[in-house]
Amino acid sequence: MLRKKEKQKFQPAMTFRKCIHKYGAYYLMLIPLLACLIIFCYFPMVGISYAFTDYSPFHKELNFIGLENFQKLFASDGFWQAFKNTLEISTIRLLLVTFGSIGLALLLDEIGCMWFRKLTQTMVYIPHFMSWVVVASIFTIILSPQKGMVNSVIKALGGKPIYFLANRDWWRPWLYIISVWKEMGWGAIIYVSALAGVDMEQHEAATVDGANRIQRVIHVTLPAISGTIMVVFILNLAKILNLFDPVWVLQNSMVIKVSDVIETYVYRMGISSSQYGISTAAGLFKSVVSVIFVIAGNKISQKITGEGVI
Amino acid sequence: MLKRNDGMMKRVSALVLGAALAATTAVWAEETTTDADAAVELDYEAIEKPESISWCSHDGMLPENGQTEWDAEYERLTGIDLEHTYVTGNEYNDKIELDYAADTVPDVFDLSSTYFPKYVAEGAVADLTDLVKASGLYDLVDESIWEQCSYEGRIYGVPKEIPQACGTYVRKDWLDRLDMEVPETYEEFITMLTRFRDEIDECLMPYTAPGLVTAQYLPDFYQGAFPGITEVDGEWIDGMQQENIKDALQKMQDAYAEGLLDMEAITNTTATCRDNWESGSAGAFCYWTGNWGQQLTYNLQKNVPEAEVICIPAIEGAVYLYSTPTVHVINGRLSEEEVAQVFKYFVGYMHDGGEGQVLFEYGVEGVHWEQDGENVKMLPSLSDPNTTLNKAYILPSSRLTPLSVNDKNMVYSDPYLDSLAVTDASAKNQSFQPASETYSLISSDLTIARDTCVAEIVTGAVSVEEGLASYKEIADSLNLEQALEEMNAN
Numbered sequence: 073m074l075r076k077k078e079k080q081k082f083q084p085a086m087t088f089r090k091c092i093h094k095y096g097a098y099y100l101m102l103i104p105l106l107a108c109l110i111i112f113c114y115f116p117m118v119g120i121s122y123a124f125t126d127y128s129p130f131h132k133e134l135n136f137i138g139l140e141n142f143q144k145l146f147a148s149d150g151f152w153q154a155f156k157n158t159l160e161i162s163t164i165r166l167l168l169v170t171f172g173s174i175g176l177a178l179l180l181d182e183i184g185c186m187w188f189r190k191l192t193q194t195m196v197y198i199p200h201f202m203s204w205v206v207v208a209s210i211f212t213i214i215l216s217p218q219k220g221m222v223n224s225v226i227k228a229l230g231g232k233p234i235y236f237l238a239n240r241d242w243w244r245p246w247l248y249i250i251s252v253w254k255e256m257g258w259g260a261i262i263y264v265s266a267l268a269g270v271d272m273e274q275h276e277a278a279t280v281d282g283a284n285r286i287q288r289v290i291h292v293t294l295p296a297i298s299g300t301i302m303v304v305f306i307l308n309l310a311k312i313l314n315l316f317d318p319v320w321v322l323q324n325s326m327v328i329k330v331s332d333v334i335e336t337y338v339y340r341m342g343i344s345s346s347q348y349g350i351s352t353a354a355g356l357f358k359s360v361v362s363v364i365f366v367i368a369g370n371k372i373s374q375k376i377t378g379e380g381v382i
Numbered sequence: 383m384l385k386r387n388d389g390m391m392k393r394v395s396a397l398v399l400g401a402a403l404a405a406t407t408a409v410w411a412e413e414t415t416t417d418a419d420a421a422v423e424l425d426y427e428a429i430e431k432p433e434s435i436s437w438c439s440h441d442g443m444l445p446e447n448g449q450t451e452w453d454a455e456y457e458r459l460t461g462i463d464l465e466h467t468y469v470t471g472n473e474y475n476d477k478i479e480l481d482y483a484a485d486t487v488p489d490v491f492d493l494s495s496t497y498f499p500k501y502v503a504e505g506a507v508a509d510l511t512d513l514v515k516a517s518g519l520y521d522l523v524d525e526s527i528w529e530q531c532s533y534e535g536r537i538y539g540v541p542k543e544i545p546q547a548c549g550t551y552v553r554k555d556w557l558d559r560l561d562m563e564v565p566e567t568y569e570e571f572i573t574m575l576t577r578f579r580d581e582i583d584e585c586l587m588p589y590t591a592p593g594l595v596t597a598q599y600l601p602d603f604y605q606g607a608f609p610g611i612t613e614v615d616g617e618w619i620d621g622m623q624q625e626n627i628k629d630a631l632q633k634m635q636d637a638y639a640e641g642l643l644d645m646e647a648i649t650n651t652t653a654t655c656r657d658n659w660e661s662g663s664a665g666a667f668c669y670w671t672g673n674w675g676q677q678l679t680y681n682l683q684k685n686v687p688e689a690e691v692i693c694i695p696a697i698e699g700a701v702y703l704y705s706t707p708t709v710h711v712i713n714g715r716l717s718e719e720e721v722a723q724v725f726k727y728f729v730g731y732m733h734d735g736g737e738g739q740v741l742f743e744y745g746v747e748g749v750h751w752e753q754d755g756e757n758v759k760m761l762p763s764l765s766d767p768n769t770t771l772n773k774a775y776i777l778p779s780s781r782l783t784p785l786s787v788n789d790k791n792m793v794y795s796d797p798y799l800d801s802l803a804v805t806d807a808s809a810k811n812q813s814f815q816p817a818s819e820t821y822s823l824i825s826s827d828l829t830i831a832r833d834t835c836v837a838e839i840v841t842g843a844v845s846v847e848e849g850l851a852s853y854k855e856i857a858d859s860l861n862l863e864q865a866l867e868e869m870n871a872n
Contacts, residue, residue, distance in 0.1 A: 128504065129479050129480070129482040129483035130482050130501075130504035130505070130506045131504070144823070148827065149827075149859075150826075150827045150830065212649060216646060217645050217646060218586055218587070218645055218646060219586070233645075235645060235646065235648075235841075237649055238646075238648045238649060238837070238841070324648050324649050324837075325593075325594075325595070325648060325830070325833030325834050325836070325837040326648050326834070326837040326838070326841065326843075328830050328833070328834055329834065332830070340826040341826055343475075343476055343479075345822055345823070345825055345826045346479065346500065346822065347822070347823060347826075
């Protein structure tokens with residue numbers, strides 16, 4: 073047995089020709105995917121070079137200007153305010169949506185009646201498929217200080233109406249509430265499937281040992297799906313700075329200081345002001361920070377759970 | 383010998399150089415004369431018809447309202463293939479800019495005042511001065527309009543329509559109920575809004591407005607002040623740093639605190655305001671006159687049959703403003719010959735006073751309009767038979783040049799004509815803001831500083847002095863002064 077394993081271990085690597093001969097069909101099937109990856113993911117990366125040039129759509133010549141765009145970007149107070157806002161808003165959103173999804177998945181897992189469970193699942197997925205523009209319109213009506221449902225309740229209770237979407241103290245909490253409402257159901261899907269794979273014998277053993285429901289969730293269910301939670305969390309960490317739609321559609325001049333994020337800043341600079349070089353520099357900076365987050369997240373995961381995902 | 387040779391060499395060199403200089407001067411003079419002659423003697427009639435023209439549009443006739451039929455009619459009348467691309471308004475400017483990046487720029491397209499100066503400064507659009515003059519279009523249009531579309535004396539765009547203005551609409555039936563006259567001063571205006579708030583039960587917002595920074599939509603409060611870069615006595619200045627803005631913002635702050643100005647003005651869009659007005663819950667609303675005067679009246683009367691609307695003359699101190707015109711421009715990457723062809727068979731054709739203008743104003747006979755005696759009767763919209771079209775691409779009441787045919791008149795409703803008469807009597811033109819490299823760089827941050835400052839002041843978060851001081855600090859740090867110097871140097 074040992075000899076067989078050693079033999080396998082020291083087997084010389086297959087030559088390229090043999091490899092092609094043996095797995096040719098698989099490589100052939102891989103070609104379209106690779107082509108898509110190169111065309112749509114890697115080829116556009118050439119655009120990164122604009123960050124180091126004075127690119128203008130109106131002129132064909134392109135002059136290398138080194139780090140001038142980065143200097144202008146980093147000298148802008150607006151950019152650092154947007155960067156700070158992005159980190160704060162994205163981190164809180166990520167935590168709320170992640171924990172909300174896990175909580176929802178655990179609750180769904182506890183529903184015994186199959187048709188009701190499926191109905192509930194479907195109901196909580198629906199908001200994910202609504203465009204942010206529609207969601208913003210709905211909540212603008214709901215939160216209206218003059219005709220909105222929420223303020224009607226406040227007024228009925230004797231309070232003064234609050235202009236939630238133009239109030240710096242209230243804008244972010246409502247962004248979080250709306251985000252959780254929209255994304256929690258969709259985020260729960262993966263945890264629901266992970267929960268389906270939890271060994272029931274462990275639950276039975278815990279029950280025999282006298283564990284109640286909450287204790288079983290804490291000591292059996294959550295450890296069992298911790299790998300999934302980590303993978304999803306690290307993958308989401310990579311997207312933490314990608315925050316545009318919800319902010320753009322809910323933003324207004326009164327809350328710009330607490331709501332402007334890197335992507336809205338990039339959009340304004342790039343599209344509205346035609347400063348493509350600075351805009352690309354901001355995008356590149358954002359990507360570098362995202363990569364650092366992913367690597368850091370992976371390291372933390374390795375330390376806590378003993379395994380990483382990259 | 384050497385010396386003699388040196389002297390000879392000098393004389394020969396001088397002769398050669400002199401001859402070369404003379405030849406160069408002669409050639410230059412000849413070229414200059416040829417260019418000048420071309421400018422003067424541009425034979426407009428001899429411009430040949432192009433095989434095709436590409437056009438990108440974003441407003442006017444929508445695809446679902448018979449755009450295909452319109453394109454086919456243009457091709458039938460001109461014998462030119464029309465490559466017409468329609469994009470929605472919110473992606474139009476991005477698309478045009480990306481077209482420049484990808485070198486797929488349409489031959490002709492329109493630009494708003496926000497983008498026109500930038501395109502001119504970048505040399506992205508063609509100089510149309512000679513063509514405008516040679517076509518006879520120049521003489522048919524008021525010179526002030528051409529001045530608006532000119533940079534350093536050269537014309538780069540042809541207005542699609544004459545500019546439109548906004549006027550303040552007031553619920554006349556509410557005035558009658560309160561036995562009030564049309565307000566003429568700011569004090570009377572505020573009294574009117576206060577009584578609307580207090581004595582009209584269905585009034586939820588005495589004055590509705592989309593945002594707080596557009597003087598055009600809030601003329602009664604801005605009273606001639608302008609929250610942005612504006613031209614005063616031929617000089618470009620920052621309106622946010624003038625004395626009159628303080629009074630305007632204080633007025634708005636007081637009105638907002640009193641509940642006279644729509645509480646949701648910050649998040650309102652023009653559509654929200656129209657809904658507020660048409661549902662009968664707003665007492666005053668400043669919006670476009672002419673066609674919109676008709677729509678605001680009739681749509682309100684659908685919901686509140688007894689409602690009456692009046693577009694009031696500007697109250698004392700208030701200034702109704704014309705918009706800067708949207709202009710048609712021609713791709714600057716085309717050759718001179720191609721520019722001339724596109725101009726004559728597209729831009730010139732849409733303002734020809736005849737069949738071209740009729741096509742651009744009314745659309746296709748039998749599809750969009752039908753003859754009714756000496757008038758044109760617009761047909762119901764193809765996409766929504768309950769509404770009637772009011773134009774194809776050019777609003778007939780805002781046409782740039784007169785029609786030379788007598789049987790294509792349009793009958794306008796009273797609200798249409800009355801509201802138009804009010805702004806025609808007093809509205810002021812606005813100039814295109816000149817391009818400035820520094821301003822392009824800071825405009826995004828400056829706009830945010832301005833919007834935030836106005837919103838904070840009006841909602842009472844800060845005092846007028848605090849807000850404006852904070853704005854000035856940001857404007858100074860962004861080097862707005864240099865941007866203004868660049869604008870004034872142009």
